[in-house]
Structure formats: C-alpha cells, structure tokens
Amino acid sequence: xxxxxNYLKQxxxxxxxxxxxxxxxxxASAVDVVAKTSPEIAQAIVDExxxxxxxxxxxxxxNYADVETLLAMGNWLTDKYAEGSVGHRFYAGCxxxxxxxxxxxxxxxxxxxxxxxxxxxxxxxxxxxxxYWAIMxxxxxxxxxxxxxxxNVNQMDDQDWxxxxxxxxxxxxxxxxxxxxxxxxxxxRPNISGKMFEHYSxxxxxxxxxxxxxxxxxxxNEVKPLVLVGGYSAYPRKINFRIMxxxxxxxxxxxxxxxxxxxxxxxxxxxxxxxDPVGHADIVTxxxxxxxxxxxxxxxxxxxxxxxxxxxxxxxxxxxPLGHMMAAKAVAFEKALQPEFQQxxxxxxxxxxxxxxxxxxxxxxxxSGGTDNHLMVLDCTSYGLNGRQADSALLDSGIVTNxxxxxxxxxxxxxxxxxxxxxxxxxSRGMKEDDFREVARMIDEVLRATKPVEKDGxxxxxxxxxxxxxxxxxxxxxxxxxxRFPLYxxxxxx
Ligand code: DSN
Numbered sequence: 453x454x455x456x457x458n459y460l461k462q463x464x465x466x467x468x469x470x471x472x473x474x475x476x477x478x479x480a481s482a483v484d485v486v487a488k489t490s491p492e493i494a495q496a497i498v499d500e501x502x503x504x505x506x507x508x509x510x511x512x513x514x515n516y517a518d519v520e521t522l523l524a525m526g527n528w529l530t531d532k533y534a535e536g537s538v539g540h541r542f543y544a545g546c547x548x549x550x551x552x553x554x555x556x557x558x559x560x561x562x563x564x565x566x567x568x569x570x571x572x573x574x575x576x577x578x579x580x581x582x583x584y585w586a587i588m589x590x591x592x593x594x595x596x597x598x599x600x601x602x603x604n605v606n607q608m609d610d611q612d613w614x615x616x617x618x619x620x621x622x623x624x625x626x627x628x629x630x631x632x633x634x635x636x637x638x639x640x641r642p643n644i645s646g647k648m649f650e651h652y653s654x655x656x657x658x659x660x661x662x663x664x665x666x667x668x669x670x671x672x673n674e675v676k677p678l679v680l681v682g683g684y685s686a687y688p689r690k691i692n693f694r695i696m697x698x699x700x701x702x703x704x705x706x707x708x709x710x711x712x713x714x715x716x717x718x719x720x721x722x723x724x725x726x727x728d729p730v731g732h733a734d735i736v737t738x739x740x741x742x743x744x745x746x747x748x749x750x751x752x753x754x755x756x757x758x759x760x761x762x763x764x765x766x767x768x769x770x771x772x773p774l775g776h777m778m779a780a781k782a783v784a785f786e787k788a789l790q791p792e793f794q795q796x797x798x799x800x801x802x803x804x805x806x807x808x809x810x811x812x813x814x815x816x817x818x819x820s821g822g823t824d825n826h827l828m829v830l831d832c833t834s835y836g837l838n839g840r841q842a843d844s845a846l847l848d849s850g851i852v853t854n855x856x857x858x859x860x861x862x863x864x865x866x867x868x869x870x871x872x873x874x875x876x877x878x879x880s881r882g883m884k885e886d887d888f889r890e891v892a893r894m895i896d897e898v899l900r901a902t903k904p905v906e907k908d909g910x911x912x913x914x915x916x917x918x919x920x921x922x923x924x925x926x927x928x929x930x931x932x933x934x935x936r937f938p939l940y941x942x943x944x945x946x
Pocket of ligand 1: 513576635685
C-alpha cells in the first residue's frame with residue numbers, strides 16, 4: 453500500500469517525498485480538517501499532545517498508544533452498525549466489520565493463548581458486565597445448576613431474571629477488597645455489580661500486605677460464591693492464579709480474572725505459569741489501553757463452555773460494536789505480538805522495581821514493601837500527608853499520580869492515605885531504571901517539602917503548603933528529563 457506516495461507523486465519529486473513524515477502529515481491534515489468545522493476541538497487535540505509531552509505521567513493505568521493504533525481509530529469503520537457477532541449480524545453489509553472483528557479476535561487468542569476472544573466491549577466495565585451476565589446465563593442453561601428451571605437466556609423476561617437471582621440464592625461474588633486494591637466493578641455498591649451480586653471480600657495479610665490465600669480459601673468455603681474474582685486496580689504484587697483456581701474448584705465457583713491492569717505483562721510474557729490467568733480462569737476480562745498500550749476499550753477471553761454466552765454480549769449488555777476501535781485493537785495486538793513488546797513489558801517491571809527501591813531508600817513506605825508488577829502504592833502518612841494532599845502537591849510540581857487507599861485506610865476512599873504510582877507510560881517513552889531512580893528522588897523531595905495546614909486547631913484534609921519556587925525547580929528538572937525522551941518524535945505539529 454502506498455496511498456500517500458501515489459498521491460504526492462503527482463506534485464513533488466520522490467526525493468522530497470522520502471523526507472516527509474507520514475505521521476506528521478496524517479495528524480496535521482486531520483487536525484486542519486477538523487479545525488474547519490470545530491476549531492476548539494482541533495485545538496484541544498493539539499493541546500492534549502502538548503500536555504502529554506510535558507507531563508511526567510505516572511498514572512498506573514495510562515499509557516501512550518502507538519501511532520498505528522491511533523490512526524486505525526479515526527475512520528469510516530465507525531459508520532457501520534454491526535450488532536451481533538462475526539458472520540451473524542442483525543444488519544446487512546457487515547463484511548468489513550466481520551474482517552476487522554475476526555482478525556482482532558484471532559490476534560487476541562494468539563497473543564494470550566486463549567480459546568476465545570470477544571473484542572467488542574467498549575470499556576473494562578462493559579467487559580466485566582458481559583462476563584457476569586455470561587456466567588449467569590450459562591448457569592441458567594446448565595441443568596445441574598439451574599435450580600430455578602429458568603428458560604433459555606434469549607427467552608427470559610424480567611420475572612425470569614428475578615426468579616434466577618432468587619433461586620441462586622448464593623449469587624455471590626467474592627473479590628479483592630477495595631482498600632487493598634480491588635476494583636469497583638468487582639461487586640462494590642457504587643457499581644451495578646454491587647447490585648447484581650451479594651458481595652464478599654478477601655484481603656491482604658495485615659503484616660505483609662500480600663494476598664492471604666489461606667484466608668481467601670476459608671472465606672470462599674463459608675460464602676460459596678458463584679464467582680470468584682481475581683485482579684485489581686491498585687495491588688502491587690503478582691497473583692497466584694493456580695491457587696485461586698484450586699479454591700474456585702473447591703467451592704464450585706466460576707473463576708474470573710480481571711487483568712485490565714496487567715494484560716500487557718501477560719502479553720509480554722512477564723507473568724507466566726501460575727501468574728498468567730488465561731490458562732487457569734474460566735473467563736478473563738481486560739481493558740486494552742493500560743499496560744497493553746492499545747486503544748481505549750475492553751475485551752473478554754473465555755473457555756469454550758462460556759463462549760456461546762460471551763458472544764451474545766451484544767445486544768444483551770452492549771450497544772453496537774465500534775468497528776474503528778476493534779480495528780485499533782487488532783493493530784495493537786499485532787504490535788504486542790512483536791518481540792519489542794516483550795522487552796517493553798520486562799522494562800516496565802524493572803523500572804517499577806527501581807522506582808520502588810529508590811523510594812524506599814529515601815525512606816518512603818510502600819504497601820507490601822515494594823512491587824513485582826507495574827505499580828506501587830506509597831503510604832503518604834510517613835510524610836505527615838494524606839493521599840489528596842500528596843497527589844495535589846506532586847501535581848503542582850508536574851508529577852502526575854493519583855491518590856489511592858492503602859489496606860484498612862483510616863482516611864477513606866475520598867482523601868485516602870496513599871498515592872498509586874506506575875511505570876507503563878514513561879517506559880513507553882524510553883525511560884530506564886536510572887531515570888526512574890531520579891523520578892523517585894523528585895517524588896520524595898516534593899513530599900518532604902509539603903506540609904499540611906492547620907485551621908482552627910485542626911489539620912485540614914485537603915490544604916497543604918508547598919513553596920512555589922521549590923515546585924518550579926522540580927518542574928525544571930522534569931522538563932530536562934522529559935526532553936531526553938521525546939513523545940511521538942515523528943509527529944511535528946505542536
Ligand atoms: N480507572 C482505572 C484505573 O485507574 O485503574 C480502573 O478502572
């Protein structure tokens with residue numbers, strides 16, 4: 453394919469064409485065309501690139517999608533309705549969406565060694581909803597389990613679903629507690645999963661900060677959950693999925709893993725054997741934009757017995773599939789299949805280890821005493837701060853993190869006592885261990901320089917003092933560091 457070259461050849465010589473950056477041309481043209489109708493939106497797109505370039509992004513769930521992935525999203529695949537699944541659509545003319553979805557699913561299966569992949573979910577929440585309804589639907593149709601004798605899922609009305617919920621009685625879900633790093637969609641009340649299921653938690657050992665599998669086994673035996681969920685959004689350690697599989701089998705639970713945070717570490721073969729969920733779990737959900745570095749979206753991988761139900765995700769739970777996003781997922785999976793992605797994933801973990809080590813050398817406390825994945829949770833109380841004061845002070849100095857609970861957090865989910873720090877994004881920029889050690893020292897310096905503010909004899913939970921000259925000095929250091937690692941160097945539009 454040489455669409456650009458063929459077009460330009462009409463106007464300029466091949467020598468000039470060879471000097472043109474296709475990436476710059478693509479994005480510059482796109483922004484200019486958008487600007488004709490919506491100049492403010494075009495400006496926001498350009499501003500976002502500038503802001504991303506200038507920030508020290510340590511949000512553990514964020515990354516920078518590859519240029520190919522970005523470009524695969526902005527096209528007319530978005531214009532097609534394609535409810536249903538590959539070869540089985542409710543609309544005519546879906547041949548190209550079929551191609552896109554089939555390739556994306558095949559690549560996902562290849563990447564993760566999965567029996568089936570469903571690439572339609574628009575987000576991680578959607579992927580988890582598809583998984584939960586698929587599990588319930590499968591149970592309905594399993595005569596050994598269908599105590600309610602409810603109908604085929606396609607014929608169920610509201611009363612049937614209601615009867616199903618009541619008949620199961622033990623429609624319980626057990627996942628990692630929120631304060632220890634679990635996710636809202638793992639059965640917590642603010643999310644619909646907390647209304648679909650009676651929720652139970654397992655947690656971490658208070659002394660080690662690491663998941664206590666024997667305690668998990670004990671609770672699972674008492675609760676007998678329908679679904680045992682593994683996975684997290686703020687737990688800094690590997691999880692042994694072989695042990696969780698054993699526990700699920702012991703209590704007759706479906707074993708589900710939400711690998712949204714560490715999918716890239718699985719794809720990159722950092723987490724293998726007991727720590728790779730795909731061989732162990734019945735169903736695995738993920739987002740595609742975190743460590744996996746793809747477009748913003750979700751995906752479900754499952755064993756054959758769940759596939760007929762998972763593939764009904766649309767229209768049971770999801771709206772029409774997003775063809776342009778599935779195209780970008782296919783591109784991202786292809787990129788993740790390359791040896792460079794394995795090197796990247798290994799570097800993410802090495803960088804996290806270096807960052808954690810240097811923070812602790814400076815005197816910081818990390819939950820569980822460190823990390824063996826892409827993230828860590830820094831306990832800010834040793835600096836006399838809560839999470840909100842700490843993440844705001846860091847942001848003032850150009851360091852972007854997010855506040856997070858620590859296990860049994862006395863400050864609750866709003867103020868919190870910790871900040872979550874991750875390495876995927878800056879590793880994509882090319883930073884290595886020594887750079888992250890420098891980052892660790894800057895974080896420590898900022899937190900040491902930040903002081904809580906007393907008001908009416910009480911410490912304010914949100915106010916703090918940080919000398920603006922000091923913040924400016926740190927920002928200068930950050931700019932110098934970032935300048936060594938240009939973001940999207942082939943795009944020259946800002
Ligand atoms: N918002 C994601 C995160 O930051 O971990 C999880 O949904």
